[in-house]
Amino acid sequence: MGTHFSYIADQALPSLEEEEVCQHCEQEGIKAYAVRATILDPSLSADPELAEEEPQLNYACESCIKSGNLALDEDYLNDLKASLPKGLHNRIENPQFAHQPYIQFLHHNDWPFCCHDLTEYIGETPEADEDYATFTCWRPMSPSVADYALQDFYPLENIEPFFTMRLFRCLHCAAKYWNFQYSGLLWPGPTHS
Numbered sequence: 001m002g003t004h005f006s007y008i009a010d011q012a013l014p015s016l017e018e019e020e021v022c023q024h025c026e027q028e029g030i031k032a033y034a035v036r037a038t039i040l041d042p043s044l045s046a047d048p049e050l051a052e053e054e055p056q057l058n059y060a061c062e063s064c065i066k067s068g069n070l071a072l073d074e075d076y077l078n079d080l081k082a083s084l085p086k087g088l089h090n091r092i093e094n095p096q097f098a099h100q101p102y103i104q105f106l107h108h109n110d111w112p113f114c115c116h117d118l119t120e121y122i123g124e125t126p127e128a129d130e131d132y133a134t135f136t137c138w139r140p141m142s143p144s145v146a147d148y149a150l151q152d153f154y155p156l157e158n159i160e161p162f163f164t165m166r167l168f169r170c171l172h173c174a175a176k177y178w179n180f181q182y183s184g185l186l187w188p189g190p191t192h193s
């Protein structure tokens with residue numbers, strides 16, 4: 001479990017290198033994270049007029065994300081829900097999950113679940129001491145994904161088409177999952193150029 005956000009490991013946080021200004025409180029020099037959210041009450045933001053006109057935010061600081069004044073984008077929420085069993089729908093509305101940075105998938109937001117809970121996003125590449133073979137493929141978008149082992153995809157930058165690799169671990173058991181999505185109809189698999 002991350003020390004900043006429960007469902008995103010610290011090393012996997014989508015922090016922005018350049019724009020170190022929060023779009024909600026306008027504090028400078030603090031860590032800002034990618035979000036996909038709408039300001040609920042403009043009067044609580046640093047620039048209420050701007051917040052009224054442009055309620056959509058792309059980045060915000062940890063305390064604003066957790067403040068409850070930023071609502072996760074509804075499309076994102078619905079897309080996540082569509083990939084989950086009904087019994088887990090309340091989990092994504094839980095502040096621990098709803099009030100976190102935005103983790104983008106290439107196609108639809110297929111966030112793995114395990115042990116009646118959502119899993120924790122841990123990044124794109126296993127940690128140095130992690131065994132690739134301990135990860136299970138999560139609902140492959142095509143047989144050309146499932147036919148390969150996780151290590152076949154690395155190093156990721158050698159894979160040609162647009163893709164996202166998302167790795168997750170269960171917060172309750174030892175299970176780990178990889179979710180690979182790509183663009184390109186006739187993709188041959190992770191053959192390195």
Ligand SMILES: [Zn+2]
Nearest residue numbers: 022025061064
């Ligand atoms: Zn802020």
Ligand SMILES: [Zn+2]
Nearest residue numbers: 114115170173
């Ligand atoms: Zn589990």
